Amino acid sequence: MTGSSVDALTFDCGDPKLLADFWCAALGYEVSDSDETGFAIRDPSGRGWDVLFLIVPEGKSAKNRLHLDLTPPSTMAEEVARLTALGATEQRLVEEGGSRWTVMLDPEGNEFCVLRSRSERGS
Amino acid sequence: MRARGSALALLTVSPSTIYCLTVDCADPDRLASFWCETLGYERFETDLQAEEVEIRDPTGRGGDLLFVPVPEGKSAKNRLHLDLIPPSTIREEVLRLEALGAAAGEEFEEAGWRWTVMRDPEGNEFCVCARVDGSLGALP
Numbered sequence: 001m002t003g004s005s006v007d008a009l010t011f012d013c014g015d016p017k018l019l020a021d022f023w024c025a026a027l028g029y030e031v032s033d034s035d036e037t038g039f040a041i042r043d044p045s046g047r048g049w050d051v052l053f054l055i056v057p058e059g060k061s062a063k064n065r066l067h068l069d070l071t072p073p074s075t076m077a078e079e080v081a082r083l084t085a086l087g088a089t090e091q092r093l094v095e096e097g098g099s100r101w102t103v104m105l106d107p108e109g110n111e112f113c114v115l116r117s118r119s120e121r122g123s
Numbered sequence: 124m125r126a127r128g129s130a131l132a133l134l135t136v137s138p139s140t141i142y143c144l145t146v147d148c149a150d151p152d153r154l155a156s157f158w159c160e161t162l163g164y165e166r167f168e169t170d171l172q173a174e175e176v177e178i179r180d181p182t183g184r185g186g187d188l189l190f191v192p193v194p195e196g197k198s199a200k201n202r203l204h205l206d207l208i209p210p211s212t213i214r215e216e217v218l219r220l221e222a223l224g225a226a227a228g229e230e231f232e233e234a235g236w237r238w239t240v241m242r243d244p245e246g247n248e249f250c251v252c253a254r255v256d257g258s259l260g261a262l263p
Binding site for chain 1: 137138139140141142143144145146147148160161162163164172184185186189195197198199200201202203204205206207208209210216220234247250251252259
């Protein structure tokens with residue numbers, strides 16, 4: 001049987017515009033819709049998932065159980081610097097099982113990881 | 124709602140791409156099986172750590188899902204969740220996913236959408252959605 005399809009990845013947040021602007025710049029997405037309850041952003045190439053940012057009353061209370069892993073266009077270090085300038089926070093560098101990635105927080109503290117680029121991974 | 128331009132100046136810089144959505148869990152194998160059945164995804168081999176399971180859309184659309192074991196349990200409502208469009212009606216898909224181990228919660232209708240909140244076998248929230256006008260997904 002054909003399965004469901006992913007319509008969007010939704011973030012609960014306090015400031016949808018703040019997060020939409022950050023993630024648009026991070027991913028090269030564009031705002032596709034907005035109103036007083038939230039923002040929708042999409043990949044102009046049509047490849048990536050849509051992402052929604054919806055206002056919720058409660059704040060973040062624990063480490064997220066879901067997070068995005070990103071492949072940088074150039075190098076991990078350059079992308080970490082670019083995302084930091086956009087409002088993200090570098091949390092820590094992890095080296096594990098021959099792999100390496102940087103854990104970062106978006107402007108509302110949502111964890112995400114910047115992996116090594118394809119060229120840095122040698123593939 | 125109205126469409127708005129984004130920070131076009133920043134688009135001159137090559138952006139990151141989403142490699143995957145990673146899900147912290149207690150039982151990666153079980154959760155990967157549930158989500159493969161839910162989305163029609165398939166497992167594939169990568170250079171993963173032991174017990175990690177990665178699944179992808181065989182048509183190449185969307186991102187992969189990666190399930191990694193963590194020691195801590197879920198302690199709060201997730202701040203991130205997936206919204207799904209069913210291949211049939213919301214009701215039929217909710218029944219199918221319940222049979223796979225999901226739990227159905229509240230139903231909502233707002234801003235032209237109807238959706239049912241569900242939880243996967245480890246309690247991660249997701250929604251099965253359709254547009255009320257029938258343009259995406261189907262009712263009831």
